[in-house]
Amino acid sequence: MKGAGLGAVAGASYGKFGLAPITPAAADPIAPPKLSPEKWWPSKWGPDDQAGSSNHITPAKVLETAKWIKVGKIYKLGHDYEASMPLFGKRVFTLRIPGGPTGGPFGENRLVYHDEFVTTEIGQVGTQFDFLGHIGIAMGTPGDRAEMRFYNGHTVADFSDAYGLKKLGVEHCKPLFTRGHLVDMVPVKGRMMEAGEEISLADVRAALSKQNTKEEDIRPGDAIFFNTGWGTLWKKNNDKFNSGEPGIGLEVANWVIEKDLCLTGADTWAVEVVPNPDKTLAFPVHMTLQTKHGIVNHENLLFDDLIADKKYQFVYSFTPVPIVGGTGSPGVPIGIT
Numbered sequence: 017m018k019g020a021g022l023g024a025v026a027g028a029s030y031g032k033f034g035l036a037p038i039t040p041a042a043a044d045p046i047a048p049p050k051l052s053p054e055k056w057w058p059s060k061w062g063p064d065d066q067a068g069s070s071n072h073i074t075p076a077k078v079l080e081t082a083k084w085i086k087v088g089k090i091y092k093l094g095h096d097y098e099a100s101m102p103l104f105g106k107r108v109f110t111l112r113i114p115g116g117p118t119g120g121p122f123g124e125n126r127l128v129y130h131d132e133f134v135t136t137e138i139g140q141v142g143t144q145f146d147f148l149g150h151i152g153i154a155m156g157t158p159g160d161r162a163e164m165r166f167y168n169g170h171t172v173a174d175f176s177d178a179y180g181l182k183k184l185g186v187e188h189c190k191p192l193f194t195r196g197h198l199v200d201m202v203p204v205k206g207r208m209m210e211a212g213e214e215i216s217l218a219d220v221r222a223a224l225s226k227q228n229t230k231e232e233d234i235r236p237g238d239a240i241f242f243n244t245g246w247g248t249l250w251k252k253n254n255d256k257f258n259s260g261e262p263g264i265g266l267e268v269a270n271w272v273i274e275k276d277l278c279l280t281g282a283d284t285w286a287v288e289v290v291p292n293p294d295k296t297l298a299f300p301v302h303m304t305l306q307t308k309h310g311i312v313n314h315e316n317l318l319f320d321d322l323i324a325d326k327k328y329q330f331v332y333s334f335t336p337v338p339i340v341g342g343t344g345s346p347g348v349p350i351g352i353t
Contacts, residue, residue: 057168066185072276073190081331084330085353088353092350093322097109100251101142101251107140109134111132113131139337145186146302146313147185148167152164180341182341185341186336186338186339191334192239194279198328199227200323204219204223212262214267215264215289216265227326239314244262244282244283258285262289263286264288269300273305279311280305281313281314287301333351
């Protein structure tokens with residue numbers, strides 16, 4: 017990137033991620049999202065939109081999606097929340113039960129009760145849903161809040177606040193109910209993928225073919241998910257899990273945009289390849305999909321039961337916790353077949 021902003025991070029190690037092993041990947045044919053004077057706003061949903069790709073979930077889309085429920089089986093696609101789960105950077109998750117019990121006894125029936133007190137970055141730990149106030153681009157000189165831009169061109173100067181975002185908070189996300197397509201890379205590679213290993217579009221097509229899924233079945237407003245095998249490290253080798261990850265790059269991100277999809281997700285903590293094959297870039301897929309196109313993202317998902325049943329197409333349902341001013345949401349998405 018030219019000038020300041022993300023271009024200034026060239027050569028940065030991104031903490032542990034710079035130490036992650038790199039598996040050689042084909043050069044990305046899509047030009048990386050270098051900073052330029054080009055605007056990506058207003059969004060196709062209008063200059064005042066704060067819902068992004070969740071606008072795809074119309075009554076017509078819901079009725080179309082519901083037709084794919086044939087068996088009525090529900091699959092839990094999220095992990096449990098606990099202190100022993102892998103956490104990005106210095107994020108924390110602690111839970112306390114104050115009081116023991118917290119309150120009571122009350123009434124002649126002597127009722128007592130427990131409450132929980134949780135300290136965490138609530139929208140960005142465990143199985144986490146990224147919304148549009150999470151990722152932006154510093155387009156101006158260092159520290160220029162008026163040129164740190166997010167979805168629809170909103171700036172940090174306009175909406176960032178220590179007590180919750182004034183725009184683009186997760187409360188603006190519409191409930192998600194759409195068809196999901198799982199791309200299982202493990203059978204294609206014959207192994208768990210490794211950190212820094214990029215999923216190419218050819219890989220995606222090979223996985224779809226192996227699963228007898230037609231690419232043309234992936235329709236606008238659908239969700240796409242990637243199983244890399246990285247999730248098998250969850251709570252078993254947290255250091256390796258946090259050290260980097262396999263995932264999609266800009267080639268697949270641009271395919272997601274062309275397909276006009278609603279959401280990306282994976283069994284990894286960022287969905288995209290980390291570190292990126294272009295060492296000057298930090299999380300360019302997040303920036304391209306979320307910031308520029310309003311396409312939301314779901315991380316640290318669990319696909320074991322779907323894969324065991326060979327269910328690669330399903331109904332994906334998730335309603336974020338409507339935390340006013342929040343950057344994302346915890347919660348358990350489900351798959352329905």
